[in-house]
Every structure is written in C-alpha cells, then in structure tokens.
Amino acid sequence: MHSIKNNLASTINFEQLRTFALVLESGGFSAAAERLGLTQPAVSVQVKQLERRLGVRLIERVGRRIGPTPAGADLMAELPQVEAALANAINAATFHSAGVAGRVRLGTGGTGCLYLLPPVLRDLRARHPLLNIIVSTDNTGRLIRRVEDNTLDAALVTLPVASRALAVTPILRDDFVALCQRGSRRWPAEVTAHELGALPLVKFAAGASARDIADDWMRRCGRASPPVMEFDSVEAIKAMVAAGLGVAILPKMAVTGRGHSAELDLRPLEPPLHRTLALVTRNDKPVSKGLRQVIDAVVAAGKETEAAAAAGDAPSGRPAA
Known part of the structure; x- marks a missing residue:
C-alpha cells in the first residue's frame, strides 16, 4: 500500500x-x-x-x-x-547556482519600510540586478504567521516573538520619543506620561505594534489616554503633529535621519521606552544565495542605524522656543 x-x-x-x-x-x-x-x-x-x-x-x-x-x-x-x-x-x-538571482519575499512594518529598507534595497539592486525582492508591509503578528506559513521568506518584526518555528536575529534597538509642532510647547528635556496624557495624542491605528508599546507605557505610568486621531501611516501622524493638531509618541527611527523634519521638536521619554526590531526566518528554511544577501544587508543596516543613533549622529530636535 x-x-x-x-x-x-x-x-x-x-x-x-x-x-x-x-x-x-x-x-x-x-x-x-x-x-x-x-x-x-x-x-x-x-x-x-x-x-x-x-x-x-x-x-x-x-x-x-x-x-x-x-x-x-x-x-x-x-x-x-x-x-x-x-x-x-x-x-x-x-543555492548552488553561480550567480545571485531568484525571488526573495520580505515582510516589514511601515516604519522599517520607509526609513530602514530603501538604501538597503537600492544597494542590493545595484549589486544583484537579477535578484527580485518583493516587499510586503503588515503588522508584526501577521508577518510572523506569514513566515511560519512560508508565504514570506523573512520579515522584520518587533520583539518579542514566541514562535519556536522561527529563527530570530535582533538587529536594532529603537528608542521612542515624544514629538510636537516645533515651537508650540515648552517641554522639559525629558517628557513624562503625565505630561503627554494631558495633551491631544495622535496615534497609530489599533493593532500596530508601535501603538501597543506606547499604550502599555502610558498605562504603566498611570495615564491611559484615548487618541484624538488614528492613522496607519507614520508620515500622516508626523504631518498632523507638524500642523499643530496634537502630539505623538513615535519610534525614533521615524523622526530622525531619513525621517527628520524641521517642523518637529523631539524629546526622550521618562521613563525611557524602546522596542527591538528583529529579522525572522523559518528554522527549516533553506537559505538561498539571494536570501542570504538580503538577510546580511538588513542586519548590517540595523546595526549601522543603531550605532549612528548611539553616537548622536542623527538630529534629535532643538528645544522649543
């Protein structure tokens, strides 16, 4: 039989x-x-x-x-x-072919897609023109499930990741900061949840990992506050804050370096808040040459971004008038 x-x-x-x-x-x-x-x-x-x-x-x-x-x-x-x-x-x-070619399916959140991946993808395309990288954006929970289901080859997600089916490589610690319209407030050097809870907050839509992290921080500090507006787009949140329609808590990567805006004032949070981004793949995933190139490039970019932030290379905003 x-x-x-x-x-x-x-x-x-x-x-x-x-x-x-x-x-x-x-x-x-x-x-x-x-x-x-x-x-x-x-x-x-x-x-x-x-x-x-x-x-x-x-x-x-x-x-x-x-x-x-x-x-x-x-x-x-x-x-x-x-x-x-x-x-x-x-x-x-x-994997044994001579050149780097084929298809790699990469998942990421919106912030990583906007502020971490563009130079990585530009460099990969220049070095490996036959490598087809398909990028999808989603929240961390769905990205993890798609890697588990093998509909994505790798994904950039926010820790923690509980799945035993996945190999997890932390690549970047990203601090959160408070931001307001430049010159609109006399904020101290570090902003607390008490101060933010009394102000109109513009937030990510429910389900976004960055929204969950910021809300948990506010609750731990005793200031749960509903949003005045919600957006799926980090750029939309920055635009609303720059227009004076509220304040926000965002990952620092989204508002410094490539995401820096002269219309925003930034402050660290007290107590500090951060997230860790990691690259995940299936434990049993055969790593093709193309996938190896993508993994190595994303990991290197994360480490470089973290090192630049630690060295203070990225603009952090000057005190409000």
Whole structure:
C-alpha cells in the first residue's frame, strides 16, 4: 500500500493541483480560467484529470455556487505544505547556482519600510540586478504567521516573538520619543506620561505594534489616554503633529535621519521606552544565495542605524522656543 501511494504522488501534476485550488479560491471555473489565461474547458479538463487520477470527486456544485467535497477540503488543507516543500526544494537547488538571482519575499512594518529598507534595497539592486525582492508591509503578528506559513521568506518584526518555528536575529534597538509642532510647547528635556496624557495624542491605528508599546507605557505610568486621531501611516501622524493638531509618541527611527523634519521638536521619554526590531526566518528554511544577501544587508543596516543613533549622529530636535 505504501508503494502504491508513493507511485500515485509521483505522477500527480502540480499544475493540476494549482488549477484545482484556484477554482475554489476564485469561486468558479471561468474566473480561474481568466486568471490562468486558459479557456474554461481547459480548466475543467485539468480538474477532471486530477479527480480521475485520485479516484475521488473534489469539487461539487451547491446551489449556484461551487465548493469542495470533503476530499477536496482535505486536499486544499494540505496544499500550502506542498507548495512550501516545493519552494524549499527549489531554494536548496538554486543555492548552488553561480550567480545571485531568484525571488526573495520580505515582510516589514511601515516604519522599517520607509526609513530602514530603501538604501538597503537600492544597494542590493545595484549589486544583484537579477535578484527580485518583493516587499510586503503588515503588522508584526501577521508577518510572523506569514513566515511560519512560508508565504514570506523573512520579515522584520518587533520583539518579542514566541514562535519556536522561527529563527530570530535582533538587529536594532529603537528608542521612542515624544514629538510636537516645533515651537508650540515648552517641554522639559525629558517628557513624562503625565505630561503627554494631558495633551491631544495622535496615534497609530489599533493593532500596530508601535501603538501597543506606547499604550502599555502610558498605562504603566498611570495615564491611559484615548487618541484624538488614528492613522496607519507614520508620515500622516508626523504631518498632523507638524500642523499643530496634537502630539505623538513615535519610534525614533521615524523622526530622525531619513525621517527628520524641521517642523518637529523631539524629546526622550521618562521613563525611557524602546522596542527591538528583529529579522525572522523559518528554522527549516533553506537559505538561498539571494536570501542570504538580503538577510546580511538588513542586519548590517540595523546595526549601522543603531550605532549612528548611539553616537548622536542623527538630529534629535532643538528645544522649543
């Protein structure tokens, strides 16, 4: 029986599996055909061939809609592992190729995407023009799940990371700072939660790791304060503060160096607050030459950014008038 199953698996056409999955994901044979650039009969034939090879019906029509049979549902549940295994096998083989090429899927939060990655990606493109780096932005929780599912090769996230499936490389300690419109307030050298809690706060939208960290700090200091405005974009928050519509707590990386704005005054927090950014990959992920180049470049950029901040190279804002 074991040999029969092995023979069956070895003759399954991966394109048929992909077509079967796309029919269910897109809601019909015609929609799948359009996405694949095939005719609807050609898609139907691929699914029927797969059903005939497996000896079981995979798709059924329920009313006006189609859905998986119990066998089809079980097959769909296993397909992510099949795709991950194939991607790992390809990565393992291409690791031995002469040049750095292929595709690397990198995830990051919005702040890292705006203020850490641009020079990294520019340098990688100059050195490895055949390397295709696809960058996705999301919050830390979803990025971790996508690395675990192997839909991302690596991700830049905020610690802590509890997953045992992931290798974690801390790359950057990023302090948080308070900011206001330049000249609008007489702030002390360090700003407390008590002072911030009495002011209109512009915050990240709920679910962002930076929002959670800042809110936890405010609560620990006894000043939970609702926002007057919420944004997904750090640049939108900076623009609102620069317009005098509120104050904010942001990662220092977002408002110094590349993110520096002459319209903002910055202050350290008291007690101090920071986050640690880390690069995560799956423990069992074969590291291709392309992925190795990306990992090394991101880690180096994080260390350089941290060293520059520690040395005081980045502007920190002058006292308000």
